[in-house]
Amino acid sequence: MQVAVIYYITTLMHQFREEGEQVILNTDGTKPIYLQIADWIENEILNGDLAEDKKVYSQYKLADMYNINPATAAKGLTKLAEEGILYDRRGIGKFVSSEAIKIIKDKRKNHTLKSMVEDLVQEAERLDMSETELILLIKETKSRNKGGEE
């Protein structure tokens, strides 16, 4: 017990001196924090840091990492569980589901990307840009990115 308290104090002192591994959130953006947490976990899954059936950080760990209320962190986790990206093992925590990557990719294609394209098309219309011009721009950007990778 004593050891645990001292350990806790030491980590506490360490963290607020160094800001440890605390992650800085985008607080002026319009994106709710629980969605930022959900996005961050999704990215961890997409880039392979959180593999299938691996346990995800608890709401308390996330609260500590992001310096937010644990209820906010829980809301992000619950959202991912509702979407089938995580699954619940009662009393143990939340784990990455086998469908996670597929669900995330589908979701981002159908929602995030779609609304970005809507914005893109709208702005192009405002600028009187033709469809051909727009497609050319996309092609150019794609090939430029490919060039950068090599």
Next chain:
Amino acid sequence: MKIIECRQLTKAYRGFNALDQLSCTIEENKLVGLVGRNGAGKTTLMKILSGMLKGTSGEVKVFSHRPFNSLLVSANSIFIDDQMNFPTALSLAEILEESSRFYEHWNEELAWHLFDYFGFHKKEHHKNLSKGKESTFNMIVGLAARCPLTIFDEPTTGMDAAVRKDFYRILLKDYLAYPRTILLSTHHLEEVEDQLEEVLLLDRGKKVLHMSIEELRELAIGLKGKREILAPFLADRNPIYTEVFGMGDEYIVTRNNFSQKEKQEMKREGIQFSGVSASDLCIYLTTSESQKRRTLDDILN
């Protein structure tokens, strides 16, 4: 479990009600921010909850007991403000030593580590501390006491920005390590909102809203655009806040309950959307009618 229950709680002073038929409940182990303009009734509510004041009418229960003159409430709660009455004969170190005998869950290590971290000296006296240092010391007592109900009335008064940041971090860390019900009043919601679970907003003794911080952040939406383009979308709405700027441009804050279709239409019309921060919204919601009618510019010109 409900830790705090108020029903129709009223506190009357000569000529006005500091609390006016206030009803609210606060559940166990929540970290709640109490906000409102000067004179909204925050301190009065906190003092009633900690048993230092008696309500005029209505009902108030803390741990299912009436807090006034209750030993149970007194033993299980702590009220921290900038008028702490510590015995003047005691040094800071002696205050901490005595406090440890007062509070059942007092955490010695936390108290002394924070004492050192913030650079206090054992032989200093409370009355000689600067405003910011005094608040910092009171905060240490409030946290180390680890009372099941911890009440902070504007705990960061006088603290510099770095200490305030430290305080919110320590508050959250210690709350995670040792969950308890914490009620904290502040005029700087934006500084502490990430750490809070709920917000209770008071205005002239009445409850304006009580909801989770996430709901509050999504409650309103800001719309920016030409007045005549905005108008049709706002037909049967009562905007929370209106600001005119530039040439016929308006910034309108209203409830965020437009349908997806309406939003797409507005977007096509070139209306810009923005989120409304919890702290801005609380200010808009508590602007009095007289302030709405006359802007500061009218008075100063």
